[in-house]
Amino acid sequence: MATLTLENVKKTFGKTEVIHGVDIDVADGEFIVIVGPSGCGKSTLLRMVAGLESVSEGEVRINGARVNEKEPMERDIAMVFQNYALYPHMSVFDNMAYGLKIAKTPKPEIAERVAQAAKMLQLEPYLQRRPRELSGGQRQRVAMGRAIVRKPAVFLFDEPLSNLDAKLRVQMRLEIKQLQRELGVTALYVTHDQVEAMTLADRMIVMNGGRADQIGAPLEVYANPATDFVAGFIGSPPTNFLEASSLGIADGQQSRIGIRPEHMILTARGAGRLDGHVLYTEALGAETLVHVRSSAGDTLTIRQDGAAPTPPEGTDISVAWDETQQMFFDAEGRRS
Amino acid sequence: MEKRVKFKGILLPLLLVLPQLLVTAVFFFYPAGQAIWQSLFIPDPFGLSMRYVGLGNFEFLLSDPYYRASFVTTAVFSLLVTLVSMGVALYLAVLADRLIKGSGTYRTLLIWPYAVAPAVAGVLWLFMFNTRVGVVTWYLGLLGYDWNHVLNESEAMGLVVIASAWGRISYNFLFFLAGLQAIPRSVIEAAAIDGAHFWTRFRTIVFPLLSPTTFFLLVVNIVYAFFETFGVIHTITSGGPQQATTTLVYKVFADGFVGQDLGSSAAQSVILLVVVGALTIVQFKFIERRVHY
Ligand SMILES: Nc1ncnc2c1ncn2[C@@H]1O[C@H](COP(=O)(O)OP(=O)(O)OP(=O)(O)O)[C@@H](O)[C@H]1O
Ligand SMILES: [Mg+2]
Numbered sequence: 001m002a003t004l005t006l007e008n009v010k011k012t013f014g015k016t017e018v019i020h021g022v023d024i025d026v027a028d029g030e031f032i033v034i035v036g037p038s039g040c041g042k043s044t045l046l047r048m049v050a051g052l053e054s055v056s057e058g059e060v061r062i063n064g065a066r067v068n069e070k071e072p073m074e075r076d077i078a079m080v081f082q083n084y085a086l087y088p089h090m091s092v093f094d095n096m097a098y099g100l101k102i103a104k105t106p107k108p109e110i111a112e113r114v115a116q117a118a119k120m121l122q123l124e125p126y127l128q129r130r131p132r133e134l135s136g137g138q139r140q141r142v143a144m145g146r147a148i149v150r151k152p153a154v155f156l157f158d159e160p161l162s163n164l165d166a167k168l169r170v171q172m173r174l175e176i177k178q179l180q181r182e183l184g185v186t187a188l189y190v191t192h193d194q195v196e197a198m199t200l201a202d203r204m205i206v207m208n209g210g211r212a213d214q215i216g217a218p219l220e221v222y223a224n225p226a227t228d229f230v231a232g233f234i235g236s237p238p239t240n241f242l243e244a245s246s247l248g249i250a251d252g253q254q255s256r257i258g259i260r261p262e263h264m265i266l267t268a269r270g271a272g273r274l275d276g277h278v279l280y281t282e283a284l285g286a287e288t289l290v291h292v293r294s295s296a297g298d299t300l301t302i303r304q305d306g307a308a309p310t311p312p313e314g315t316d317i318s319v320a321w322d323e324t325q326q327m328f329f330d331a332e333g334r335r336s
Numbered sequence: 337m338e339k340r341v342k343f344k345g346i347l348l349p350l351l352l353v354l355p356q357l358l359v360t361a362v363f364f365f366y367p368a369g370q371a372i373w374q375s376l377f378i379p380d381p382f383g384l385s386m387r388y389v390g391l392g393n394f395e396f397l398l399s400d401p402y403y404r405a406s407f408v409t410t411a412v413f414s415l416l417v418t419l420v421s422m423g424v425a426l427y428l429a430v431l432a433d434r435l436i437k438g439s440g441t442y443r444t445l446l447i448w449p450y451a452v453a454p455a456v457a458g459v460l461w462l463f464m465f466n467t468r469v470g471v472v473t474w475y476l477g478l479l480g481y482d483w484n485h486v487l488n489e490s491e492a493m494g495l496v497v498i499a500s501a502w503g504r505i506s507y508n509f510l511f512f513l514a515g516l517q518a519i520p521r522s523v524i525e526a527a528a529i530d531g532a533h534f535w536t537r538f539r540t541i542v543f544p545l546l547s548p549t550t551f552f553l554l555v556v557n558i559v560y561a562f563f564e565t566f567g568v569i570h571t572i573t574s575g576g577p578q579q580a581t582t583t584l585v586y587k588v589f590a591d592g593f594v595g596q597d598l599g600s601s602a603a604q605s606v607i608l609l610v611v612v613g614a615l616t617i618v619q620f621k622f623i624e625r626r627v628h629y
Contacts, residue, residue, distance in 0.1 A: 052525050073531040085522035089544045098540075099530035150530070 002063045002076070002153035002186050003028050004049065009058035011044050011210075018044055020210045021058065026188070031180055033189045035197035036207030037233065042190040043158055045207070049188060050079050050156050062153060078147035079156040082163065084139045086131040092118075092142050093127040099150045117145040120179070137168045144176070148183065155180065155187040161196065173199060194234050198222070206230045228333040231258045237289060240264065240300045244328070247273070254328040254336055261303035263325040266290060266311065272318030276300070278311050292319060368609060374602035393603035402579060403587070403604075410583040413497060414561035421501035422553055425508030430538070432509075433516040443513070450506035454564065458571035461499035485573065489580035492573045496581050499572060500565045508553050515549035516542070555619045562611070584608055 004026040011019035019041045026032050034042045047053040049060055051072035060067050067075050078099075086095050093114055100110045118124045121141040131139055140160060147155060160176070161169045177200055180187050191197055197204050198218045206214045206221060206229075214226040225231035231239040239258040247257065269275060276294035288310050290302045300319060304310075311317055330336040375393050377386040397403045432442055449457070464472045465485060473483045485491040519542060527537045543550075566585055569575060575582035575590055582590060584604065592601025 050525075050529060052528070071533075072525070072529045073533070077529065079526070079529050081522045081526060083520065083522055085520060085526040087523060087527070087541060098527070098532075102531040102536060146526075146530070 003061075004154055004186055004188065005059075005061040005064070006045075006049070007059045007061070009045070009048060009060060010056050011041070011048060011053065012056045017056075018210050019048075019056075022205070022207075022212045024205060024212070024215055026186055029184045029186055031177070031187045031189065031200060031202045033191060033197040033201035033204040034207060035191055035194055035204055035233075038192060040207045041210045042192070042207055046079075046156055046158055046188060046190050049154070050077055051075050076153040077156055078150055078152035078154075079158065080140075080143045080147050080160045082159040084131075084143040084163075086139060086142055086146075088131055091128050091130060092123060092134070092145075095131065095142055096145045096149050099146065103150075113149045114145075117149045120148070120182075121145050121175075136164055137172065140164060140172060144179065148179070153186065155185050155189075157187065157189040159191055160189075161191075162193075169196075176200065194236065198234070206233060208233075224335075225258075225327065226335055228256060228258060228329045231327060231329075235260060237261050237301045237303065239327070240298075242274075242294075242298055242300075243296075246296050246298075255331045256329045256333075258327040258329060259321050259325055261289070261301045264300065264302045264319050264321045266292075266302060266304070267318045267320045269316045269318050272320035274300075274319045276317065276319060278313050278315045278317060280313050281310050283310065292317065294319070371602045371605040371609070374598060375606050376599075378599040389599070393599045394607075397600060397603055397607070402582075405579065406582050406584055406587045409493075409579070409581065410562065410585075413493065413500075413565075413581070413583055414558050416493075416497045417500045417504070417561040417565070418554060418557040420497060421504035421557060422508050422512075422550070424501070425505045426512050426550075428505070429509050429512035429516055430542075432513055446509050447506045449503050452503060453567065454500070454503060455567035455571050457503050458496075458499050458568040461495060461502070461568075462572050465495055487577055489577055492577055492581050496565070496569050496572050499568045500561060504557060504560060508557065511549050511553055512546070515546045519545050555615065559612075559615055559619075562615075563608075584611075 004024075006022050006024050008021045008023055009019060010017060010021050022045060024032070034045060036042055044053060048055050051067070051070060051074075055068045062075060062077070087098065090098065096114045096117060097110050100113065105113075114127075115124075118127055121144060123138065123141055123145060126134060126138060126142075131142065134142065140163075143160070157176075161172050164172060173196060176189075189196075189200060191200075201218050203215060203217050204221060205212050208227070208229045214221055214230045216224075221230060222234055225234065225239075228239075228241065232241070239260050242257045242259070244254045244257050249257075266272075274294050274296075276292045279291040279293050279299065281291070282289040283306065286306045288304050288306055288308065290304060290310065292300045292302060294300060302319065328336050376388060376390060378389050378393065379386045428446060432439055432446070435442060452460070462470075464470050465483060467473060467484050467486055470483075476483045483491060485495045523541065523545075524537060527541050532540065562583070563585055565583065566589065569581055569583065569586050570589075573581045575586045579587075585608065588601050588604045588608065591597045591604065595601075
């Protein structure tokens with residue numbers, strides 16, 4: 001149980017700055033997801049919290065106490081790695097017990113805590129196996145087990161599900177969320193998958209090139225993106241962007257307009273705000289994505305109900321939307 | 337699935353391995369057979385006739401205190417060379433593994449000694465420890481230590497051990513470094529987060545994960561210390577003083593070529609042959625189950 005605070009945290013490798021100052025206050029028991037494209041500095045930020053990477057500038061506090069100079073073992077954290085990082089020469093039991101043994105926990109207590117974690121993670125039949133004798137999902141659970149037996153103050157996850165297949169990923173996602181609720185532990189979770197971010201997070205940090213573009217609850221971020229990057233990154237398919245000038249509503253402040261695919265509808269030629277023709281359609285069952293090329297040359301995606309009639313490719317149509325759904329961005333990409 | 341080319345008939349495969357078979361026959365089976373044959377005879381002092389003695393040469397050898405002492409000397413020597421060269425190599429590899437900048441230079445420099453021939457290495461160390469003009473001897477003298485490996489048996493042993501181990505450090509270093517770098521970084525980091533400090537991590541994670549490498553090097557180094565250190569011993573001590581550095585291989589040479597006791601020398605070669613055989617079996621057994629975790 002702990003709070004975690006990052007204050008203007010920066011990281012430089014040699015002369016290149018890769019994290020340009022991140023601030024966040026994480027409440028006790030909160031699940032925070034760091035999401036962003038590859039190379040934006042998610043892992044680096046997490047590793048600074050873990051103590052595996054030095055903090056170049058700013059401060060990291062756990063429970064209000066500065067931990068910048070502390071070794072990883074002194075920070076009361078646990079981490080689940082992308083490749084699980086299990087000890088290959090130890091049994092599942094020993095993998096989970098390793099940290100407790102080092103902490104000189106009495107043997108009966110070690111046995112009890114490992115048994116408890118194994119039960120929670122359905123690992124009981126595998127306790128005597130070596131990691132290489134387990135499936136990917138089971139290894140993932142062992143990595144989780146190793147983290148929970150130590151009852152850390154903060155849980156750190158670095159893309160823990162990215163090596164699993166799609167179905168298992170959905171299942172493990174639920175399990176992680178349940179586990180975190182049950183244990184009530186503060187968690188910091190890195191992913192580049194925005195669905196994972198949306199489903200897991202109490203609040204999420206959307207990172208872009210070493211900056212936190214926006215921090216907020218998933219639905220709030222979705223409904224109210226702070227930058228065009230966030231609008232484009234969160235949500236699938238991404239937000240459609242149009243030049244304000246092409247719609248004749250530019251007034252100097254507003255350079256681009258973003259509209260989510262589900263907020264656009266197809267109308268008969270001439271009845272909408274923008275003319276175009278259907279490029280192609282993707283029927284996904286519950287919904288259909290219609291890709292439209294406007295007369296100005298922009299490509300737009302419209303999401304409509306799977307039951308709605310789909311115009312054939314090449315049909316001339318118009319696109320309409322409600323004015324209140326327009327999101328305005330200035331030249332720097334910020335909301336205006 | 338393993339892909340295999342299947343040959344029909346026996347002629348082509350035989351033809352393909354023939355060169356190797358010939359080399360083995362000429363340079364191994366022929367001399368080995370000759371050694372076994374010779375070990376059953378004692379030639380007269382002028383080399384004109386040979387007297388059949390059966391296993392007499394072996395009986396004599398095994399009851400010869402000098403030969404048994406040579407066994408002990410070889411064991412001590414091999415063990416020390418292996419321990420010193422592997423210990424130093426592991427230490428340097430751990431340091432190089434942690435290095436981020438300049439590790440290339442460091443590695444290159446450490447590999448150089450491997451290129452030095454054993455006899456040359458022997459001469460180098462002999463110069464440094466020469467009892468009259470050696471640099472190290474002189475400094476030791478300043479410290480009040482009177483170095484004389486020509487008279488002192490343990491100093492002689494120490495010197496041949498150092499000279500033999502020195503050239504091996506590079507070889508062992510390369511294997512250890514490769515072994516260390518094959519350990520995923522995140523496993524070490526996970527252990528650090530689990531609370532293990534450097535030494536605990538080394539003991540419980542790094543060293544166990546290195547054990548296949550370590551075992552391989554152990555066998556290779558013992559074989560090296562047994563058979564390939566002749567040049568070093570010959571140039572530095574010639575087996576002395578009082579046979580204190582006469583290993584089994586050196587004794588084959590000393591008794592056969594210097595002492596001209598060809599029967600005994602041949603018998604010693606046969607015994608060595610058996611030892612190599614045993615070591616090879618150990619090595620093969622190990623290679624079969626190389627990855628033990
Ligand atoms: N040890 C290092 N030395 C120099 N630059 C580094 C180092 N580690 C990371 N970087 C750089 O820092 C930036 C952020 O890397 P980081 O690993 O945090 O990205 P990420 O967001 O986790 O990406 P991914 O989703 O691909 O894992 C990258 O541009 C990377 O090249
Ligand atoms: Mg990463």
